[in-house]
Amino acid sequence: MPENSMEKPNIVTCTAPVNIAVIKYWGKRNEELILPINSSLSVTLHQDQLKTTTSVATSRSFQEDRIWLNGKEEDISHPRLQSCLREIRRLARKRRNNVDPGLDSTGLSHKVHICSVNNFPTAAGLASSAAGFACLVYTLARVFGVEGELSVIARQGSGSACRSMYGGFVQWIMGQQSGGKDSLAQQVEPETHWPELRILVLVASAERKHVGSTSGMQTSVQTSCLLKHRAESVVPGRMEEMNEAVRRRDFTAFAELTMKDSNQFHATCLDTYPPIFYLNSVSHQVIHLVHRYNQHYGETRVAYTFDAGPNAVIFTLQQHVPEFFQAVQHFFPPESNGGQFVKGLPVKHATLSEELKQAIGLEPMPKGIRYVISTKAGPGPCVVEDDTQHLLGSDGLPKNKV
Amino acid sequence: MPENSMEKPNIVTCTAPVNIAVIKYWGKRNEELILPINSSLSVTLHQDQLKTTTSVATSRSFQEDRIWLNGKEEDISHPRLQSCLREIRRLARKRRNNVDPGLDSTGLSHKVHICSVNNFPTAAGLASSAAGFACLVYTLARVFGVEGELSVIARQGSGSACRSMYGGFVQWIMGQQSGGKDSLAQQVEPETHWPELRILVLVASAERKHVGSTSGMQTSVQTSCLLKHRAESVVPGRMEEMNEAVRRRDFTAFAELTMKDSNQFHATCLDTYPPIFYLNSVSHQVIHLVHRYNQHYGETRVAYTFDAGPNAVIFTLQQHVPEFFQAVQHFFPPESNGGQFVKGLPVKHATLSEELKQAIGLEPMPKGIRYVISTKAGPGPCVVEDDTQHLLGSDGLPKNKV
Numbered sequence: 001m002p003e004n005s006m007e008k009p010n011i012v013t014c015t016a017p018v019n020i021a022v023i024k025y026w027g028k029r030n031e032e033l034i035l036p037i038n039s040s041l042s043v044t045l046h047q048d049q050l051k052t053t054t055s056v057a058t059s060r061s062f063q064e065d066r067i068w069l070n071g072k073e074e075d076i077s078h079p080r081l082q083s084c085l086r087e088i089r090r091l092a093r094k095r096r097n098n099v100d101p102g103l104d105s106t107g108l109s110h111k112v113h114i115c116s117v118n119n120f121p122t123a124a125g126l127a128s129s130a131a132g133f134a135c136l137v138y139t140l141a142r143v144f145g146v147e148g149e150l151s152v153i154a155r156q157g158s159g160s161a162c163r164s165m166y167g168g169f170v171q172w173i174m175g176q177q178s179g180g181k182d183s184l185a186q187q188v189e190p191e192t193h194w195p196e197l198r199i200l201v202l203v204a205s206a207e208r209k210h211v212g213s214t215s216g217m218q219t220s221v222q223t224s225c226l227l228k229h230r231a232e233s234v235v236p237g238r239m240e241e242m243n244e245a246v247r248r249r250d251f252t253a254f255a256e257l258t259m260k261d262s263n264q265f266h267a268t269c270l271d272t273y274p275p276i277f278y279l280n281s282v283s284h285q286v287i288h289l290v291h292r293y294n295q296h297y298g299e300t301r302v303a304y305t306f307d308a309g310p311n312a313v314i315f316t317l318q319q320h321v322p323e324f325f326q327a328v329q330h331f332f333p334p335e336s337n338g339g340q341f342v343k344g345l346p347v348k349h350a351t352l353s354e355e356l357k358q359a360i361g362l363e364p365m366p367k368g369i370r371y372v373i374s375t376k377a378g379p380g381p382c383v384v385e386d387d388t389q390h391l392l393g394s395d396g397l398p399k400n401k402v
Numbered sequence: 403m404p405e406n407s408m409e410k411p412n413i414v415t416c417t418a419p420v421n422i423a424v425i426k427y428w429g430k431r432n433e434e435l436i437l438p439i440n441s442s443l444s445v446t447l448h449q450d451q452l453k454t455t456t457s458v459a460t461s462r463s464f465q466e467d468r469i470w471l472n473g474k475e476e477d478i479s480h481p482r483l484q485s486c487l488r489e490i491r492r493l494a495r496k497r498r499n500n501v502d503p504g505l506d507s508t509g510l511s512h513k514v515h516i517c518s519v520n521n522f523p524t525a526a527g528l529a530s531s532a533a534g535f536a537c538l539v540y541t542l543a544r545v546f547g548v549e550g551e552l553s554v555i556a557r558q559g560s561g562s563a564c565r566s567m568y569g570g571f572v573q574w575i576m577g578q579q580s581g582g583k584d585s586l587a588q589q590v591e592p593e594t595h596w597p598e599l600r601i602l603v604l605v606a607s608a609e610r611k612h613v614g615s616t617s618g619m620q621t622s623v624q625t626s627c628l629l630k631h632r633a634e635s636v637v638p639g640r641m642e643e644m645n646e647a648v649r650r651r652d653f654t655a656f657a658e659l660t661m662k663d664s665n666q667f668h669a670t671c672l673d674t675y676p677p678i679f680y681l682n683s684v685s686h687q688v689i690h691l692v693h694r695y696n697q698h699y700g701e702t703r704v705a706y707t708f709d710a711g712p713n714a715v716i717f718t719l720q721q722h723v724p725e726f727f728q729a730v731q732h733f734f735p736p737e738s739n740g741g742q743f744v745k746g747l748p749v750k751h752a753t754l755s756e757e758l759k760q761a762i763g764l765e766p767m768p769k770g771i772r773y774v775i776s777t778k779a780g781p782g783p784c785v786v787e788d789d790t791q792h793l794l795g796s797d798g799l800p801k802n803k804v
Contacts, residue, residue, distance in 0.1 A: 226669055229631045256675070263677045267628055267669040273658075274693040275665045281683050291676040 009059035009396045010107060012142045013389055016135035016381040018050040018120075018128070019043060019163045019170065020199070020313045022258040022305060023242050024265035026213075027221040027231060033180040034159045037221065037228075038235040041171045041242050042163045043315075044191065045199060046378025049344040052131035053384070054116040055391035056139045062111035068391075068398045069116050069132070076114075083156040084137050085112070091153075092144035108144060115391040115398045120373075133157030134164035138381040151185035167191045167379035169246045171239065191377040194249050198321050198345075200314040201373040202328060204282040211276045213308040220272040227268040234264065251317055255303030258315060259290070262305040278308050282332070282368040286312040289331055289360060293324065296359040322350035325372065331362050332369040344374040411461035411798045412509060414544045415791055418537035418783040420452040420522075420530070421445065421565045421572065422601070422715045424660040424707060425644050426667035428615075429623040429633060435582040436561045439623065439630075440637040443573045443644050444565045445717075446593065447601060448780025451746040454533035455786070456518040457793040458541045464513035470800045471518050471534070478516075485558040486539050487514070493555075494546035510546060517793040517800045522775070535559030536566030540783040553587035569593045569781035571648045573641065593779040596651050600723050600747075602716040603775040604730060606684040613678045615710040622674040629670040636666065653719055657705030660717060661692070664707040680710050684734070684770040688714040691733055691762060695726065698761040724752035727774065733764050734771040746776040 025040035065076045065085065076082075092108050116135060118128050137154040141147070155162035155172075162184060163170045168191040175183030211219075220227050238261060245253035269276040279287075283306055290304045302324050303315045316324055325347045334341040384390075393399050427442035467478045467487065478484075494510050518537060520530050539556040543549070557564035557574075564586060565572045570593035577585030613621075622629050640663060647655035671678040681689075685708055692706045704726050705717045718726055727749045736743045786792075795801050 225636055226628045226631065226666065226673075229628065229635070233631075234627055260673075260675050263675065264628065264673050267673040270672060271628075271662075271666050271669040273662050273665065275689060277686050277689075280686075284679050284682075287677060287679075 006061040006395065007059050008394055009057035009062070009113070009392070010143070011055055011057045011387075011390045011392055012139055013053065013055040013384040013391065014135055014139040014142060014381055015047055015051045015053045015384060016131050016138055016164050017047045017167070017378055018045045018052075018131045019160065020045060020305060020307070021160065021163070022254070022315075023235060023238050023261050024307075025159055025172065026265055026268060027217045027227055028159070030178075030180065031218070033183075034155050035180050035183050036159060036172065036174050038231040039172060039174040039239050040160075040163070040235075041169070041188065041239060041246075042160070043169055043197075043199070043377050044164065044167045044380060046191075046375045047382070048378070049373055049375040050118075050120050050131070050201075052116055052118050052128065052135040053389075053391060054114065054132075054135040054139045056136075056143045057113040057115075057392045057396045058107040058110040058143055059113075059396055060107070060110055062113060062396060065111050065114075067114040067116070070118060071398065071400060080133070080157050081136075084133065084140065084153055087153045087156060088137065088140040088144055088146055091146045091148065095146060112140070112143070113392055113396045114139075117391060129158040130160040130164045133161035134381060137161070138165065142383060149184055152181060152183065155180070155183060155185075165380060168193060168377055171243065187380075188243055188246055191379055194246070194377065196318045197251075197377055198316055198318050199375045199377070200316070200321070200325065200328075201375070202286060202312040202314060202332075203370045203373065204280065204310040204312070205367055205370045210278060210309065216269065216272070216276050216308060219274075219276070220268055223273040224268050224271040226271040230264055230268055252300045255300045255315060258303045258305050266306065278310060279306060280310045282365060283310045283312060285331065285362060285365050285368060286314075288362055289327060290314070292360045292362070293327060293356075296356055321374070322348040323352065323356075325374075326350045326352045327356070327360065328369065328372065330357065331360065331364050333364055333366045334369070334371070335367055340371065342372045342374055345376065347374050408463040408797065409461050410796055411459035411464070411515070411794070412545070413457055413459045413789075413792045413794055414541055415455065415457040415786040415793065416537055416541040416544060416783055417449055417453045417455045417786060418533050418540055418566050419449045419569070419780055420447045420454075420533045421562065422447060422707060422709070423562065423565070424656070424717075425637060425640050425663050426709075427561055427574065428667050428670060429619045429629055430561070432580075432582065433620070435585075436557050437582050437585050438561060438574065438576050440633040441574060441576040441641050442562075442565070442637075443571070443590065443641060443648075444562070445571055445599075445601070445779050446566065446569045446782060448593075448777045449784070450780070451775055451777040452520075452522045452533070452603075454518055454520050454530065454537040455791075455793060456516065456534075456537040456541045458538075458545045459515040459517075459794045459798045460509040460512040460545055461515075461798055462509070462512055464515060464798060467513050467516075469516040469518070472520060473800065473802060482535070482559050483538075486535065486542065486555055489555045489558060490539065490542040490546055490548055493548045493550065497548060514542070514545070515794055515798045516541075519793060531560040532562040532566045535563035536783060539563070540567065544785060551586055554583060554585065557582070557585060557587075567782060570595060570779055573645065589782075590645055590648055593781055596648070596779065598720045599653075599779055600718055600720050601777045601779070602718070602723070602727065602730070603777070604688060604714040604716060604734075605772045605775065606682065606712040606714070607769055607772045612680060612711065618671065618674070618678050618710060621676075621678070622670055625675040626670050626673040628673040632666055632670055654702045657702045657717060660705045660707050668708065680712060681708060682712045684767060685712045685714060687733065687764060687767050687770060688716075690764055691729060692716070694762045694764070695729060695758075698758055723776070724750040725754065725758075727776075728752045728754045729758070729762065730771065730774060732759065733762065733766050735766055735768045736771070736773070737769055742773065744774045744776055747778065749776050
């Protein structure tokens with residue numbers, strides 16, 4: 001086939017969300033299949049604020065599988081990418097053989113071009129790999145007409161990606177089988193279940209290089225006896241409690257368990273040898289701020305959770321957002337007190353009482369937090385119907401190259 | 403009796419050491435008797451650098467029990483002081499009744515004046531209560547002629563004080579009895595056992611107010627499920643290992659277990675709700691420095707341990723002190739590079755290779771450490787025979803009042 005008679009590619013574009021765990025995943029029992037040592041539970045964040053968009057193109061003319069991430073071509077041979085591609089193609093083949101043998105309408109033999117971008121900076125420290133692999137698997141499944149439990153495939157790209165396959169409140173059941181077929185995500189409640197719940201991502205400044213989560217959890221599994229105990233004896237009960245708190249929309253129970261589980265996860269990191277520190281002085285100050293804020297009101301109005309980095313994710317109810325945000329701004333005075341300190345859902349103005357400031361009584365930490373993303377729970381992956389939104393052009397190459 | 407015919411008091415003066423735990427004590431099963439939820443093991447620090455001196459005077463003329471700490475009169479009615487006084491007097495009475503009824507040569511009915519000073523600033527963040535109560539109990543016992551297992555009494559003043567009743571390497575056996583008679587300290591090895599062992603106390607700057615250990619451990623016992631697991635299932639094995647490491651003078655085993663146990667103690671603080679943070683950014687930097695230093699040499703030459711505060715206590719062998727001290731001075735540049743950065747045992751000069759600096763590769767943290775106390779393992783409490791050293795005068799009052 002001459003080079004210029006390229007067959008127009010078939011392109012599908014989808015988006016997928018970020019999720020934040022409230023019962024943490026830390027540690028694998030099988031590295032290759034990404035099978036965890038405990039179940040976990042997360043809230044899917046709204047894609048209006050944080051999402052990955054992925055276009056997948058197939059064409060008879062493509063010579064090889066290729067991938068571009070945030071405008072830069074990357075190595076498609078990465079084992080976890082290959083796992084996802086292989087699994088999707090295997091299921092597509094299976095389906096074709098069972099349903100409609102002989103037909104290759106889905107371009108099963110074609111190579112793919114993949115292009116993926118995030119609408120948030122990597123510096124936000126949010127686990128972009130979860131949204132990224134969820135989006136990849138969801139889009140590939142659309143391209144190849146694969147249906148069924150896709151979270152099992154997304155899991156093999158990045159463990160927490162399986163939870164980004166659903167909106168709202170999602171649990172990743174650890175499963176028992178050695179092959180991992182029962183290690184999958186389930187929606188606990190949809191995003192519409194708890195409309196008052198609000199989420200603030202506090203992006204910390206001055207992030208140091210830290211231990212990546214893949215190698216970090218390996219070391220933890222090998223060296224921390226507290227992690228083993230947590231996974232075996234603590235998390236099962238907490239999963240039940242958290243399911244129940246979400247179902248009942250019991251903010252106090254949800255918030256306290258969220259904080260305790262974040263702290264316990266970081267405790268197991270500290271029990272790792274050599275120890276791993278993800279929390280820095282800004283994180284410590286956020287933790288103190290939240291506890292003193294709650295203590296002042298004699299009720300749990302705000303909760304924090306931290307993943308493998310110093311950024312806090314705050315849960316609260318709609319009515320408390322304005323005041324708590326002001327408290328954050330007061331104790332972490334931004335560079336210039338401009339409106340750009342908050343992104344996403346608008347936050348109403350509130351004034352802090354002197355009483356509250358004194359009750360919190362922390363030394364303000366200028367520029368400790370760069371900005372705040374204001375968001376809420378949101379839906380799972382979606383297909384983008386508007387063809388103009390494809391990230392790949394009719395030549396099968398990214399429209400915006402870096 | 404007229405005021406000016408005061409009877410000359412009987413005065414005894416003793417000194418007692420600070421100790422630093424390498425298997426940590428955190429959590430009581432009985433608050434009043436100070437019975438711990440796990441055994442612990444410590445190294446007694448040398449009194450040439452760190453000690454408490456206590457004089458106890460008795461006189462028929464004293465109207466009431468009184469106490470002066472570091473020059474200031476304090477309330478003698480403090481329950482833990484009362485526990486120690488009551489126990490010593492009870493044993494003295496028992497002894498008198500058994501041995502020599504009718505005789506009151508020891509002034510058992512007399513009131514006491516107690517005066518106690520530390521030769522190190524409270525700001526050093528070292529648990530002065532351990533040395534203080536050990537010294538109090540040891541001195542009172544001399545005054546009242548009490549013998550036998552005094553660590554059981556010191557324990558009731560401050561848990562870790564029982565370990566300051568012996569020199570060298572000391573274990574506090576948690577015991578089983580509800581009355582606490584078997585919860586006592588035992589010397590594992592004397593201070594002469596491991597002459598090459600050296601200790602550096604790195605006194606961190608900018609100490610924030612933190613949660614005191616008494617209330618901290620209460621909250622931990624009530625809320626941390628990891629602490630419960632540690633006490634029941636982790637510490638018993640570690641006590642055996644540490645005993646063995648000390649007995650064999652196996653620095654690698656001693657150092658690694660010391661670091662792991664310090665980290666696990668701080669992990670349980672983080673698992674406490676609300677969480678407790680004793681480690682700050684200076685502590686984190688010390689931890690990184692130690693691990694990278696060891697990694698550079700491919701062997702464990704240095705260990706850290708942290709109590710309920712940010713100050714690091716470093717264990718190493720004599721031959722590594724000069725270089726490691728230089729590394730501390732390099733990565734924590736002091737205010738002025740004067741000799742006063744190190745106190746105590748002299749530290750020889752060494753030069754740091756560029757290779758080592760690069761291998762450690764940390765951003766220097768100016769003034770992060772105020773000074774370093776260079777010391778080693780030392781003996782237990784001692785009687786001061788020189789009468790001129792008494793802290794109380796013949797009037798029964800402190801010689802140096804503030």
